[in-house]
Amino acid sequence: MSNKSLGALDGQVVVVTGAARGVGALLARKLAAHGARLALVGLEPAELAEVAEEVGGASWEADVTDREAMARIAGEISERYGRIDVVVANAGIATGGPFLASDAAAFDRVIEVNLLGSVATARAFLPALVASRGYYLQIASLAAITPAPMMAAYCASKAGVEAFAHSLRAEVGYQGVKVGVGYLSWTDTDMVRGADQDDVLRELRARLPWPANRTYPLAPAVDRIVAGIARRAPHVYAQWWLRGMQSVRGYLPSVIGTVGQREMRRAEPRLRETADVRRGLVGAGGQADEAARKAPKPS
Template sequence: MSGSSLDGQVVVVTGAARGVGAALAGELAARGARLALVGLEPDELKNVAEALGRDAAHWTADVTDRVRMAAVAEEVVAHFGRVDVVVANAGVAMGGPFLDSDPDAFDRVIQVNLLGSIATARAFLPALIASRGYLLQIASLAALTPSPMMAAYCASKSGVEAFAHSLRAEVGYLGVKVGVGYLSWTDTDMVRGADEDEALREMRAKLPGPAGRTYPLGPAVERIAAGIVRRSPHVYAQWWLRGMQPVRGLLPSVIGGALGQREMRRAQPALARRAGVRRGLVGSGGAADETARSSDHHTQSQ
């Protein structure tokens, strides 16, 4: 591929009902791609697909369900005839002290962000091998630097980064390229949901330099789409994230040492005001995930 075109390319985007996934689907469609949208929210997915026109279709799936994802992959290939690009974007988040977190919600972040990405790759890699295609794994600033009160999210995003790097070596000789996409705090339901927590909001405001800002969604997805066109091994939604790579090895000692401990002490008054409140998934996407799981549990128990 060259230039800015994805003409005729079939691109699968998970987590496409809202946020980065929905906006990225629109940007990719504008570059000529045909879109297979995958997510948990059928009504939202339908709205996104209809806005994109006849070259978009949608499938409802929980990315952690390997059987369902395998079926979706078969259906996408049957519908479009091929798959050229897969963007493993589906994700959920939670924040707050580890011991105050709801254990099920904490585990769910790992399941969706890490195991869901693995299930996505497992389902679609045969099609990508056939097309000599490209898998973009969406990671985060959280993969580059640890952060207190974000243990689940940091663990999951570090995990998917390592998974993608390992997979790149395995499938490169088959003609499949694998990239990792990095985003800082971007204006989505997830980030707005996290900012509703006073302690998290105040701690983020104290992050140095560009790390504490919230960035607009549009330019971020434009940079990601440009990386997909290039089939880049690393895609940075905000320009300064590239500069984090050379210093990332130093950050665990800095953040886990005096700096992180000082900020946790400062956060104690805000944390005390939420003492005893179990922390679950944040944002509208997190609420949709919890609703879908509750519905599944109710159906299975009948």
């Protein structure tokens, strides 16, 4: 995308959730480099404040599933900046492993944060976007297109947010609000690095067909997301080949159902032996979510 097109970001007030690290943090930096004004929301207040200071923005600590907190923050951001032009619902966590061996609380928390957290984000910020005729970008994943064994919670949550965003587009488009869905494959973030600490999961991923079997660098992926925000695109693909997946997605459940059975049968002994290592959420972001929920609540 040309610098002229990216100039559309100059002066835009952009809210990014899950902005303390990974995609959200780098997205904030790159948007700020094109003149956007940033409002960052998430856990990990020290890391969040550091990113906010770097980009000349402001930060708000919140669990995105807390509807009251998100509504309050939306009001505070509107009051501080006078408007909100773009919201990127990026906050997300993950867990991996066989469903029957999964920790039920961690499994449910993935659905809660990724899906219901996105719903709470939209509920809080859409009124401001209606007022500004703005843009809402829902970060989904290749997991929304491609079901996969050992990723039931993540796939279900990302398929859910994709459908949610498509529904919103039909509802609010006549009010001038554009809604987009962002798709990423395996990208070099703390979440993916955390998942790769599990030897069995890492080896299973390496057996996926090209190009889904590699980890992609973060910066080019975020550049594509920035370009999508600038043009308020209905679909944003962080890796070039993901667009082509849309045309074959109807065939994937049958193919993966067949191939997945073979891979699961092969991996089952090692999965059983190492079941204890994959309890809970993966990566630093998952650990931050667990720590925040265990922390004593203010009276």
